[in-house]
Amino acid sequence: MKMWAVFAIIVVVFVTLIIFQFVPNENFHTYLDKSVPFIGGDIPRLEGIDGNGIKIAVIDTGVDFNHPDLFGFGPDGKVIGGYNFIKEGEPPLDTNGHGTQVAGVIAADGNLKGVAPKAKILAYKVSENGESVSSDLIVKAIDKSIEDGADIINISLGVNKTNANIDIAVNRALEKGIIVITAAGNDGPTPQTIGSPGKNSGSITVGATYNNLTSSLIATLEVNEKPYTVIPMAGSSKLDKPIVGKIVFGGYGKEEELKNINATNTILLVERGSNIKGELLYFSIKEKNAANAGAKALIVYNNEPGIFLGELI
Template structure:
């Protein structure tokens, strides 16, 4: 077993995802709510031509699939999933107990309440991990080889590391030499440069970074101190800003009234810790926001009290009926929170901005370059706040380059249905040369090592007549 840890490239952001998903499920127009990212990348055009992925077989190497999900039509030659293998338990039923694989598959090929990018494509599912945390190199290689053997047209690999793994890269190259189009997730090790590893660094695969998504809750937030950027998530209930906030940052302990009463926080960006210093005391995010606002703070940032970041909510069942957030509230990881807290010894000023920008490259999306001779990532696709299928016949909202890659796998299926004679190199060229340029909040084009050639545009790709190789 290889000692390198290979992880699935999804962002885990606490229970907020589940809470938002339940809000969608309570609405009658759920099917409308879950189909934003497809139209945003232009799927309506190939659909109008009659292309829906029919006749195309896509291999998904992941944690398996929930066969019982009504949007995925079961297992067997008459179902959505026509084959596969469980390399964890060594049997022919790659049942998903984690959710990651079912989420990836829903984006590609769901066909029910939720419609994937290529809803009539067929799937081969290879389970290489039980928990979505790590997987040995040998299983990835076996799954790629089985994909070749079983006749896949496309392989989606939403897992990877931020270093080179020669054996996996060789297996990917072998698949491409067998005329299989291989789609890989860039990774979630951004925003630093040089953070793309195997299999995404393979020059012949198409490597996909993540942008935000075309839904109102997909707000981009930027928090900078002395030109250093920190990853923050707007809490549910926070609105976009008309202009950035630039203010002194003040630490306010846990954001309780007694924590703030002796501080001058008027006009500040308030930094507080999640939770309370009193055991079993619950201090809601809405309470922290209300206290900060009452004392004149311009914004509040809550850093986690345990490792990682979280996705908070200001509006919840325990909030007062007349409560309405009045200042932005955002979440920050514990690690970054402690860094910011240490910086405050020098009375630093920070800048915070929150805006709607569906094509903004996600902070977490891994960056190139990996070589002076070729581009990585190749392009970007929606990978934040993506609505998809989940285990237990459920639905969820997920973020990570794991969920950008299947948009490209599905798009490739639509194009292959139109022209099955395309080689992997030609298909990659079409997708890259027809992508849309993406820019930052100042209208400046994202550099190629961040966004590749741009955000995938299926409506242009399906009509492409010129192939540049």
């Protein structure tokens, strides 16, 4: 699977998780500055993967392309195309808000930044009020997405039963190599509550979840007033105040290497892996050795291109 495809999955899975927490008469706010890092959505940007060149079809209530974070309709805008199946001949402008929120989480690129801010949106309006939608229009929108060259199709809506025509349309998209992300709906968690298109085995179907955790997958390392972005290991706790100390190189973080340096109250910098071919020097071993040497913190830098994630013991 191409790297952009993996990133696209992160994008649309995240969108579906957020959208299906909707409850009438309650106000919900999407805090992209917190929620995007929580799911690791900004990690691909460290590799320069920001959605550039990707077209994502949003089958929903349309998109408000006058919004400053989603501005423009047409080849030079954020919303490069689409279709209004409710009022044919008119642009697919959102008057409900549901589709705009979906598109914003995906690709907002203004004051707010979506998961893939450089991606382009294809907006297909199949519902006016976000409450009712025709299965025939979902099918037409899927086929139009295929025709318009979408790389990914996001469908944060559906019907509460199996619909063969919708499932067949999803299969047509899958056969073209298009990633299809669907929502599990609002009727769970009891069995037999997922309808089409979420019931299609070829799509990636996502259910809602409640997040009561605090997390930060991105941290800042500042050296001589110059900031660098680093990725904390899984299990790291949020700091009340910054760790300040001298950075000392500790080789590969082996016990015998650290005996030859004064690592007490330092920030220890060690290389990933080992200098001995075939030796498995786990992050947990490096962490233990650094702690035993009296270091305040441990930074492991990569010995090959790409991003890696470690885990604390």
